[in-house]
Amino acid sequence: MDWTIKPVKTLRGTITVPPDKSVSHRAIMFGAIAEGDTRVTNFLMGEDCLCTLNAFKSLGVEIAHSKGTVEIRGAGLSGLKAPKRPIYLGNSGTSMRVISGILAGQKFTTILEGDDSLSNRPMERIMKPLKEMGASIRSLSDGRCAPLEISPSKTGLSGISYNSPVASAQVKSCILAAGLYARGETSVTEPFISRDHTERMFEYLSVKVARSGCTAKVKGGSKLIARDIAVPGDISSAAFFIAAGLIVKGSELTLKNTGLNPTRRGVLDVLLRMGANISVMDQKEGVEPVGDLLVKHSLLRSTIVKEEEIPLLIDEIPILIIAALHAEGETVIKGISELKVKETDRVESMRFNLAKMGVSFREENGNLYIKGKVNGLKNAIFDSFCDHRTAMSMAIAALSAGGNSTVQNVNCVNTSYPSFYTDLMSVSQ
Numbered sequence: 463m464d465w466t467i468k469p470v471k472t473l474r475g476t477i478t479v480p481p482d483k484s485v486s487h488r489a490i491m492f493g494a495i496a497e498g499d500t501r502v503t504n505f506l507m508g509e510d511c512l513c514t515l516n517a518f519k520s521l522g523v524e525i526a527h528s529k530g531t532v533e534i535r536g537a538g539l540s541g542l543k544a545p546k547r548p549i550y551l552g553n554s555g556t557s558m559r560v561i562s563g564i565l566a567g568q569k570f571t572t573i574l575e576g577d578d579s580l581s582n583r584p585m586e587r588i589m590k591p592l593k594e595m596g597a598s599i600r601s602l603s604d605g606r607c608a609p610l611e612i613s614p615s616k617t618g619l620s621g622i623s624y625n626s627p628v629a630s631a632q633v634k635s636c637i638l639a640a641g642l643y644a645r646g647e648t649s650v651t652e653p654f655i656s657r658d659h660t661e662r663m664f665e666y667l668s669v670k671v672a673r674s675g676c677t678a679k680v681k682g683g684s685k686l687i688a689r690d691i692a693v694p695g696d697i698s699s700a701a702f703f704i705a706a707g708l709i710v711k712g713s714e715l716t717l718k719n720t721g722l723n724p725t726r727r728g729v730l731d732v733l734l735r736m737g738a739n740i741s742v743m744d745q746k747e748g749v750e751p752v753g754d755l756l757v758k759h760s761l762l763r764s765t766i767v768k769e770e771e772i773p774l775l776i777d778e779i780p781i782l783i784i785a786a787l788h789a790e791g792e793t794v795i796k797g798i799s800e801l802k803v804k805e806t807d808r809v810e811s812m813r814f815n816l817a818k819m820g821v822s823f824r825e826e827n828g829n830l831y832i833k834g835k836v837n838g839l840k841n842a843i844f845d846s847f848c849d850h851r852t853a854m855s856m857a858i859a860a861l862s863a864g865g866n867s868t869v870q871n872v873n874c875v876n877t878s879y880p881s882f883y884t885d886l887m888s889v890s891q
């Protein structure tokens with residue numbers, strides 16, 4: 463499927479931000495191995511999270527769902543059952559990496575498979591620490607990528623203190639999940655703090671997490687005690703409309719129920735620094751903090767995004783590039799190597815598409831340099847590279863192009879934001 467995007471005069475209205483993908487995944491994963499029943503509300507019915515949901519059904523967990531509400535009968539740490547066939551996880555890196563941590567502690571063998579993109583993403587980053595813990599995990603392809611085969615550990619898992627070379631919440635969550643099955647304590651230290659949804663959900667479900675700076679530690683054998691989970695709106699999805707509201711003249715958008723976890727809201731903090739007119743209203747605390755955002759068209763100025771900020775906004779870099787094109791001065795985004803190992807290489811996908819609009823950015827020593835205040839963005843035919851965030855970023859960029867544009871192969875948005883185009887049309891004037 464393709465989208466046609468027409469230039470808009472302005473954007474006005476209210477959008478209820480779709481449920482958070484990262485929190486939806488974790489609600490299923492940790493609800494499945496908790497003691498007792500969990501009711502998840504505002505669950506993201508996107509393809510990635512449905513892969514996680516189906517994975518746990520294949521592992522014998524009773525799960526019923528209807529319209530964003532999921533009921534999970536927790537199997538406890540040791541109640542999962544051997545699946546009848548390999549588990550397919552589609553495009554979802556979070557599913558593959560975090561579920562591997564849970565499976566490392568099981569007494570049966572599982573094979574995890576993914577689509578072409580997921581089968582080319584690096585898995586050594588979880589295989590190495592899991593092997594150090596005593597897990598039996600191997601790649602059934604080139605030694606580095608999925609499919610992965612995870613068999614019962616010969617020795618049982620032992621806790622480790624792992625210094626992760628990357629700041630990655632997927633890696634951290636994988637190790638902490640395996641830590642529940644390990645002897646002794648398991649700790650992960652990252653170079654910079656990454657999103658802390660796993661730590662928060664563990665704590666919410668009565669598992670103590672010792673946190674200090676960039677380190678999180680859990681005790682083996684800690685039991686998760688089921689509790690209802692209300693998933694916040696996804697700030698990564700809201701980010702497309704935040705940027706659109708700031709860029710398009712005369713815009714005023716309200717984004718309801720946006721997740722505001724301090725380890726996720728980097729995009730908001732960077733845009734505020736760039737002069738964005740965004741007010742946070744009606745902030746509430748739950749498993750995660752949420753609030754409504756009022757976004758008004760703003761004259762943006764450039765900024766420097768530091769390397770330690772990258773994990774706090776990793777998924778928002780494509781749309782930040784679009785915002786930076788509209789800012790006064792040159793924006794620098796430092797330390798972007800992780801952007802190249804997402805659903806696609808997002809440096810290349812954005813470079814390719816922006817060239818079609820007649821603009822470019824510079825990449826030097828792992829940093830991006832984006833000159834702003836571009837005039838006369840050309841309309842064109844864009845390629846999603848089967849990556850949801852590239853597709854949605856280019857749709858927002860096309861709102862201020864010289865004529866009608868097309869974004870091709872947009873089915874990929876079903877992974878995180880199935881109603882994106884409908885929402886965009888509903889606020890376009």
Ligand code: S3P
Binds near residue numbers: 556631
């Ligand atoms: C996620 C962590 C991030 C992010 C991904 C979701 C998570 O990946 O890009 O979309 O839910 O833990 P990394 O851990 O690879 O940075």
